[in-house]
Amino acid sequence: xxxxxxxxxxxxxxxxxYALEEDLRDAGHDVVxxxxxxxxxxxxxxxxxxxxxxxxxxxxxxxxxxxxxRAIAGSGVTTVLFMTANVKRIPDDFAGAVxxxxxxxxxxxxxxxxxxxxxxxxxxxEPPPPWSLQLAPHLQPAxxxxxxxxxx
Amino acid sequence: MPDRNExxxxxxxxxxxxxxxxxxxxxxxxxxxxxxxxxxxxxxDNPVVFAxxxxxxxTGYGRDEVIGRNCRFLQGPDTDPACVAEIRRAIAxxxxxxxxxxxxxxxxxxAFWNALFMSPVRDETGEILYFFASQHDVTASKARExxxxxxxxxxxxxxxxxxxxxxxxxxEARAEARAKxxxxxxxxxxxxxxxxxxxxLIQMQAKRTSDPAAAVALRSVLSRVEALATVHRRxxxxxxxxxxxxxxxxxxxxxxxxxxxxxxxxxxxxxxxxVEISKDKAAPLALxxxxxxxxxxxxxxxxxxxxxxxxxxxxxxxxxxxxEDDGVGLPGQELGRGSFGRTVVEMLSRQLQAxxxxxxxxxxxxxxxxxxxxYVEVDx
Numbered sequence: 001x002x003x004x005x006x007x008x009x010x011x012x013x014x015x016x017x018y019a020l021e022e023d024l025r026d027a028g029h030d031v032v033x034x035x036x037x038x039x040x041x042x043x044x045x046x047x048x049x050x051x052x053x054x055x056x057x058x059x060x061x062x063x064x065x066x067x068x069x070r071a072i073a074g075s076g077v078t079t080v081l082f083m084t085a086n087v088k089r090i091p092d093d094f095a096g097a098v099x100x101x102x103x104x105x106x107x108x109x110x111x112x113x114x115x116x117x118x119x120x121x122x123x124x125x126e127p128p129p130p131w132s133l134q135l136a137p138h139l140q141p142a143x144x145x146x147x148x149x150x151x152x
Numbered sequence: 153m154p155d156r157n158e159x160x161x162x163x164x165x166x167x168x169x170x171x172x173x174x175x176x177x178x179x180x181x182x183x184x185x186x187x188x189x190x191x192x193x194x195x196x197d198n199p200v201v202f203a204x205x206x207x208x209x210x211t212g213y214g215r216d217e218v219i220g221r222n223c224r225f226l227q228g229p230d231t232d233p234a235c236v237a238e239i240r241r242a243i244a245x246x247x248x249x250x251x252x253x254x255x256x257x258x259x260x261x262x263a264f265w266n267a268l269f270m271s272p273v274r275d276e277t278g279e280i281l282y283f284f285a286s287q288h289d290v291t292a293s294k295a296r297e298x299x300x301x302x303x304x305x306x307x308x309x310x311x312x313x314x315x316x317x318x319x320x321x322x323x324e325a326r327a328e329a330r331a332k333x334x335x336x337x338x339x340x341x342x343x344x345x346x347x348x349x350x351x352x353l354i355q356m357q358a359k360r361t362s363d364p365a366a367a368v369a370l371r372s373v374l375s376r377v378e379a380l381a382t383v384h385r386r387x388x389x390x391x392x393x394x395x396x397x398x399x400x401x402x403x404x405x406x407x408x409x410x411x412x413x414x415x416x417x418x419x420x421x422x423x424x425x426x427v428e429i430s431k432d433k434a435a436p437l438a439l440x441x442x443x444x445x446x447x448x449x450x451x452x453x454x455x456x457x458x459x460x461x462x463x464x465x466x467x468x469x470x471x472x473x474x475x476e477d478d479g480v481g482l483p484g485q486e487l488g489r490g491s492f493g494r495t496v497v498e499m500l501s502r503q504l505q506a507x508x509x510x511x512x513x514x515x516x517x518x519x520x521x522x523x524x525x526x527y528v529e530v531d532x
Contacts, residue, residue, distance in 0.1 A: 013345065013348075013349065015349055015352055015353065016345075016348055016349060016352055018356075019352035019353075019355060019356050020352075022356065022359070023355075058341075085340070085341045085344035085345055085348070086337075086341055088337075102385045103344050103345065103348050103385065104344050104345075104347040104348035104351060104378075104381035104384060104385055105348070105381075105385070106351065106378045106381065106382070106408050106412065107351075107355055107412070108408055108411050108412035109408055112411060130407070130411070131403060131404045131407045131408065132404075132408070
């Protein structure tokens with residue numbers, strides 16, 4: 001079992017948010033909340049201080065996921081992963097996010113991606129990341145060759 | 153100004169006296185068909201003191217109307233003032249010669265292009281006695297020049313106009329392409345989200361189904377939908393929206409299927425060379441590969457695990473996909489005749505003009521899918 005994480009889901013499609021929540025719970029993670037808009041996402045992140053936020057780019061109030069990522073990642077508490085069908089919308093600096101899970105993802109794909117991030121947050125993860133996870137270009141392996149996250 | 157006229161006549165008469173009728177030079181100048189005048193700069197306003205018959209014929213004036221006048225009577229409304237100024241300079245600065253085309257007018261008001269040649273005539277001390285000027289009507293060649301010039305301008309205009317039209321249509325095409333790209337991305341986004349939605353719905357329902365057979369059926373539907381999802385996730389990620397690399401999605405697909413099976417004892421090996429196919433072949437091909445890999449993962453290894461090799465490479469005009477295991481081998485592993493998986497593979501390989509071959513690899517099974525690149529590379 002992968003290391004359990006406290007996860008915030010930022011997704012405007014209720015069905016996808018719900019299915020993802022179920023998947024993550026089944027995989028042993030703790031889902032701290034579902035946010036369909038940028039405002040709720042930022043508030044929930046401040047209140048619950050999750051380890052990981054999965055952020056869609058298109059939210060109820062428009063393509064605001066990039067700002068959400070910047071705000072949440074900027075707090076230094078939460079690691080952000082985009083999860084979007086619009087990979088091209090992600091800015092070059094990834095807005096503080098560490099990577100992206102392209103939609104449509106498979107249940108297995110998202111599980112592996114989150115497991116990789118969990119390891120990277122704990123002891124460092126051995127690259128390459130699973131095919132479902134595309135890391136931000138600025139992330140480089142440490143001297144021991146492992147990818148490390150969350151050294152805020 | 154009769155007195156000045158008088159003086160000019162007097163000077164002309166003097167010239168005549170110096171050159172008696174028998175003087176061949178004078179005769180030549182009088183009779184040559186080249187229009188010639190002589191002016192006297194020592195008199196006020198540099199009047200004409202001699203004009204030959206050819207000059208009178210060219211300009212239409214009588215000799216009386218010419219002698220004693222400054223040459224400017226030849227100028228008219230469209231004579232270029234810059235050219236006149238240039239002639240004045242040549243006289244004032246005593247240039248040894250002047251050549252230039254000037255627009256002059258005849259007595260009847262008609263214009264002609266005059267190729268003017270003018271040169272001072274000096275005495276032994278170097279003082280200028282006369283200006284010698286010959287005229288040549290070059291209207292015809294000027295007209296040709298003008299026509300050429302106009303034609304060149306017309307051509308330039310036409311080229312400019314065409315260039316502008318072309319630029320406008322390029323802009324238009326670009327705007328159209330931009331609009332199409334926006335539309336394409338919008339549709340692509342929806343397709344991806346809907347596939348995600350379909351997958352999530354099937355998965356949620358499978359989790360809630362108490363009937364094991366129904367759950368298995370839903371999971372196999374899910375895995376086929378996920379094969380399509382894997383293709384669509386990669387579509388439009390690159391800049392070329394019409395091509396699709398088989399190696400990339402074969403890697404995604406096989407990794408996901410092996411990992412999803414939860415079989416840590418199956419070691420996946422990938423031997424992939426990039427082979428691009430057209431995007432309309434991507435979905436059926438992904439489904440074929442998905443069926444074959446799924447079948448291998450589920451049936452080749454039983455409980456003992458092993459090695460699964462997925463290979464993609466171009467081979468003499470063919471795209472070749474190999475799926476090879478070191479498991480239990482044929483016949484136990486072959487997709488059951490009449491099974492839905494088998495039907496899917498047969499149906500889609502026909503569509504792709506693909507040959508699917510099963511053979512014993514000893515140990516295990518080797519499946520080879522071959523299709524003509526001429527077919528799979530082209531949009532139908």
